[in-house]
Amino acid sequence: MLNPFERLKIPPKVNETIKSMLNRLPKIAGSSVKDREIRRLNEYYERVKKYYTFVEQFPRIEELHPFYLESIKIITDVDKLKICLSITRKASMISMRILKKYVNQIRKSPEEVANKLMRQAFGRVSSILRNSSECIDSVINIATELKKIRTIDPTLPTIIVAGPPNVGKSTLVTKISTAKPEIANYPFTTKEIHVGHVILDLLRIQVIDTPGILDRPENERNKIERKAINAIRNLNGIVLFMFDTSISSVLSIESQIELFKEVKSMNKIIIPVINKIDERYEEYYKRIVNFLQSEGVTKWYEISAEKGTGLDKLKEELFSLILRGNINDISRN
Ligand code: GDP
Structure with a gap:
């Protein structure tokens, strides 16, 4: 058995995600304005999805070996971690839904409103992530620390x-x-x-x-x-x-x-x-x-x-x- 956190993919912190996405925006091109704005939101979607996958892949706390459970308790309060995992999950799910909805809306709308819709979506999602950033970032910090535990196999002599x-x-x-x-x-x-x-x-x-x-x-x-x-x-x-x-x-x-x-x-x-x-x-x-x-x-x-x-x-x-x-x-x- 490996360290259950060893293979966990840790996403960047919220501010980093938003900042790097803002830097990316001018570099994303498309065959039309609509196409460009859809691509921009799709890219944001992929980045937000990393938070969702992160929570989904986070080992189930109830199923952890006592050694790894205690390792979490040394770092943080387990109930707080569970709440933050759930907040991270919710924030990423809502953000992904919003981004999908706006992509569909841009598809159906005239070219001239595409940029406005993209900016609306970008703003809404960024503020959802920012509002949950304390929790999201704390789960990221905890996972980073747990990953550092040298691989201990509790089943070996x-x-x-x-x-x-x-x-x-x-x-x-x-x-x-x-x-x-x-x-x-x-x-x-x-x-x-x-x-x-x-x-x-x-x-x-x-x-x-x-x-x-x-x-x-x-x-x-x-x-x-x-x-x-x-x-x-x-x-x-x-x-x-x-x-x-x-x-x-x-x-x-x-x-x-x-x-x-x-x-x-x-x-x-x-x-x-x-x-x-x-x-x-x-x-x-x-x-x-x-x-x-x-x-x-x-x-x-x-x-x-x-x-x-x-x-x-x-x-x-x-x-x-x-x-x-x-x-x-x-x-x-
Ligand atoms: P740890 O903190 O228990 O892991 O101890 P270390 O292995 O880091 O050793 C602490 C210090 O004791 C180091 O300076 C070692 O060189 C020294 N040391 C370790 N084993 C011996 C030994 O058998 N004899 C002597 N004289 N010094 C030792």
Whole structure:
């Protein structure tokens, strides 16, 4: 399944449509004045029709996968979007009807009124579009943003790499999949969800790099964090939760532990991964290990995503579990 918005054709904003149509008018010629005015209105009709097709092709909100539904909720209010879709539909339908009606009228009328009728039609339709432009343009903005979500197939076996900001998620995803996320030494580099793939014995595995999450109440989280939570909650897969035990970790050890507990409560298969083992700060490292042991976790991985330490073992065990379809073998602890 593709991102349902991926193939959506997004029309230009209202002002742009009207402006470019006004620029086009002098360039449209015809065999007679009537013919010219009919051509002008027909061209306007085709441009208005783009709004109608856009709404018709907009994925049905009720049928969206929960991941994509939540992606909409992060951007906008769903009820408002539905109202705006309906307003866009109505405005385009009425405009198309008016343009058709005027074309017929011009056909039946004498040459000398053709230009006047064309201008009437042009004015009426433009003012209908302008009156609805707030809604039409907002649907366009929303669709543009949704289209940007990297194609995520909720039906593929998935590895979701999650954790606090700057722990090395993007570095790990780059090392184990085809994804090419940006890597930088500052938090919140990853603002969107990045997807990479691994092909194993013809099986396509999706590896998802999520934005960093801070340990704070849900209602205080920003849009970037909510995108990560959405992926963890609504995609079916194994979560690799990364800890940072280096001295420069963005979140304190307590906060990393709290965040881990929160992600664990989402009832996903969660595999703890301690990263930056090359720069581990002994006291932090011990606290994480003690915590994991106290939780009864029997399996975690210690890696340096950057230096490549421990990656072969992690990949081998992770992929073989997925290949065997035996995800439940991994402790849910
Ligand atoms: P993200 O924000 O969790 O995706 O983290 P990034 O992958 O962008 O990495 C954040 C910073 O940590 C970058 O400067 C990386 O080079 C560095 N980094 C990542 N993995 C390791 C590691 O294993 N060891 C060390 N020392 N640094 C690492």
